[in-house]
Each structure stands twice: as structure tokens, then as C-alpha cells.
Amino acid sequence: MKGCGLKNAHPVVGFLYFLSVFLLSLSMSHPVIAAVSLLFAVFYDGYLKGKKAVKSIVFAVVPVVLFVPLINGLFSHYGVTVLFVMKSGNSFTFEAVVYGLFLAVKFLSVMFWLDCFNEIIDGDKFVYLFGRFSPRLALVISMTLRFIPMLRDGYSEIEKAGRGIGFSDSDKNLVKKFKDTAHKLSVLITWVLERAIDTSYSMKARGYGAKRRSAYSKYVFTSFDGLLCAVVAALSGLSCFCVFGLRALYNPIIIIDSFTLPDTLSFASFVMLLLLVYAVDIREKKLVKPFEERKPDGYLMYG
Amino acid sequence: MPKKSKRPLIVSLVCFLVLCPLTAVLGALFLKSRSYYLIAVVMIFEAIVPFFFYFEHRKIKTSELVTVAVMISLCVVSRIFFVFLPQVKPMCAFVVVTGCVFGANVGFVTGALSIFISNFAFGQGMFTPFQMLAMGLCGFFSGLIFYKKDTVKNRLTVALSGAALCFFVYGFLVDTCSVLMLDAVGSINEAVGIYASGAVFNLIHAVTTFVVLMLVIKPMNDKLSRLRIRYGIFAYQ
Known part of the structure; x- marks a missing residue:
């Protein structure tokens, strides 16, 4: 599976990585850096999700790139290059459109990074990361995650029982159908609330609240994870220089800072930060070879 | 009656009176106009922490804790159930009900966590912190208005104020995002x-x-009040 490198790494690594990428993407004001960030975000999203990503890319990129510059042009009238004068007497300026385009790129890059974040960090990992700060909240979250499928199963059971006592699905009468569904949902809610009481008795019987709770975790922080954290921290620290240092002005005229040598080096480290995930993946692939490749020569695995 | 811990009060005072203004001033000074969004998210985080801190440190029974989890999962499911209709989300109604019956703090926690957890299904977005604060406040205010009051039996009042909270608090905050x-x-x-x-x-x-509130407030209030009377869940002191 793709993206396994970061997925299998310790959750702290993934979280640190995305946190620094978000913060950098949110605070950049140079169009080239924003464009590069967007390009990598879209590519990584496609890399992680495969064909599934195409839909979100088309439906997110096209409207945002079209509409945000248009809206910005319609409502903001700063700038010196007037493209045309609108009916209201306000001018539609080149600068406003360009700034809108920059905003769209920045917004989309954060959006796609968030999409990648969702692929890598799931609910379990989040509970693991923040459980130690707030054990009660973490417990509530993980119980909720358990109750959601339970509600679904409970509903299908109630539906079956309902069919047994004469509620039929094939009823064409909408009002009756609505009433039946409402009744079933009411039963479901009563059932799940009773279930909560049962659960709490069972928790008490097993000693919940008697002592400080300890938590089981399946994640192990290896030395490689430590190395990754250090690399992520170092690269994002270096990238700060170009992200915060290089600025662009759109109002009233467009002035874009050009890259100096330190900026270029800092920019290179930003690109390396964005490329890091693929390097981790390649290492993971080398480490975990497919089953056939691992089979020693002349040795029959299945007799 | 054990002495009430002062820590939640101190934490909320520090967050609201020190950290939030400090973030605003420092953000204005150092980030300039670079990213209002970033400053806003940090401030929202500081605003949410006191509520969760109080929840973490208040005296709470095991059964109450599980009931909160059930209420959150009901909210999440109600949002997922109507996923095919945009903006038709009964979630807010369930959060309001929880706030009304179980109090302001539980209302906030339920609202904020239901958004957070359902966004694992819908995808965490740039909206998430704003939605969390907004939905939490819906539950919080409905708790302030209706908790322990007889007015909760008046369907129309609850439904109207729920709709108002949804429109003005939730709508305003998410649009601000x-x-x-x-x-x-x-x-x-x-x-x-x-x-x-x-x-x-x-x-x-x-x-x-x-x-949704017109439809559910009466039965839900009955069900949850039954829990309170029979099992002493969030019983009035």
C-alpha cells in the first residue's frame, strides 16, 4: 500500500510533519512557494488515494481557481491596472484578480494537505496522541467511535424485529412510513441509552475509576522515528526563512521578492521536507519485501 | 459536600483574560496581516480548552460519562444519516437537546466533540475548529437557557431558540471562517x-x-429525564 511509510511510523512523526506543513502553508505569502506547496499537496493526495483523488481534485481545484479570483476582483478595487470598469462604477483590476489567484492557491494547498492528513492520521492515532493530556476525553471519544457502528447494528436488528411484528418496508404510504421510522428510531435511542447504563455498570465492575487509568498502545517509538522527527524539525526550521522572509505585495502594484542565495537554500529545504514522505516510503518498501521475494531459494514454503 | 476545585476557574480566567488577548496582540504585532486565520485558530483553541478542562476535572459518574458518549454518537449518526442532503443536519438539534437536559458544560463538550468526530468521516477541514467552537456554543447556550428550567417543556420556545442559535451563532462563526x-x-x-x-x-x-427540535424535544426530554430520575444521571443537586 502506498503511503505506508508515514502510516506505519509513530503517530508523533505524522502529526509533527503535517503540523509544520500546515503552519508553513498558512503563513506563506510568496506565490512561487504557494504554487510549489499546492503542486506537492495535490501529487501526494493522488499518490495516497489513487483514483479516488481525481474526483476531489477536479471538483475542488476548478471552482476555487475560477471563483475566488472572480469574487476578489468583483469586491476589491485596489490596484493600478484597470481591466474594465463595472456598471457600479468600480474598477475591475488586474491586481485584485492576481491576489485572488494567490489566495485560491494557498487555500487549496492547505485543503489538500488536510486531505493527506486525514489519510495518515485516523481517529485511533488522534486518541493515542492526545489521550495522555485528557484521559477522560480520550475515553469518551473512543467510546463514541464504538457506539456509532453499534447504533447501526442496533437499528438493523430493530428493523428485523419490526418486520416480525408487522411493520412492513413495502408500505407505499409516506406518512405511515415516516411514523414507522420515527418509532424505530425512538426504540433505538431508548435501547442505546439503556445500553450505556449497562456499559457503565460493567466498567465499574472492572474497576474503572478505582485507580489511575493506564492505556494500551500499539505504537512503538523507534530510533528511526526519532531521526525522522529531527529531520522534519530541522527542515521546517530552515524553510521558515524563505516562507517568512520572502514577501509579495499586491496592493497597489504587484511586487514580488526575488530569490537570493539563502532564500534558495531555504526553499530547497522546503522542497526536501515535502519530498521526505516519498523517501520514507521507499525505505519502508525495501524493509518490507513482498512474500515471494522473501522466499529462500529451493525451500518449499507449503510442503 | 467536597470543596469545589478552583483549578478550572483559574484555567478559564487565564485562557480568556490572558492568553486570548495576548494571542491577538502578538499576532497583530508579529504576523501583521499575514494570516488572520492562523491567529483565529489559535484563539479558538484557547477558548475551547477551559470547557474541556472543566469537563476533565469535574466530578462525574461513570454512567454519566457513557451517556455523554452515547449522546455524541447520536449526534454524529444524525449528521451521517442525512449526508445526501446538503445543510440538512439534525446534529444541531440533538446538541441543543443535550444542552437543555444535561447542562451547559455537557452541551459544549457534546457539540464540539460531535463535530470533531463526524469530521473524521467527512474529512477534517479548515472549518473544523470554527465548527467545533460554534456547535459547542450552541449546546452551551441552550444549557444556560433551559437547564433546570420548566421552559424546556415548551416545544416552540426550545425550537425557536435552537434555530436562532443555529443561525446566529453557528452560521456566523462558520461564515467568519x-x-x-x-x-x-x-x-x-x-x-x-x-x-x-x-x-x-x-x-x-x-x-x-x-x-427536528419540534419533533424530538418532547420524546428526548422524556427519555433523558427518565435516566436522570431513575439512575441519577446529571441529577439536579
């Missing part, structure tokens, strides 16, 4: 335009909340 994301803070016109275009969606959301 769009305004900050599109960096429209510079021009009043653009900001007003964004708020106006959001109003239609907020209206649909508010109407949904109104209708």
Missing part, C-alpha cells in the same frame, strides 16, 4: 458579500434544526 480564509477582512463589501451568500445555507440549517 470563510471570510478569514478568503482574506476578505480588508474590505467590508467583500465580507458582507460572503456573509450574505452564507445566509441562505444557514437558513436551511436553522429551519432543519427547528423542525
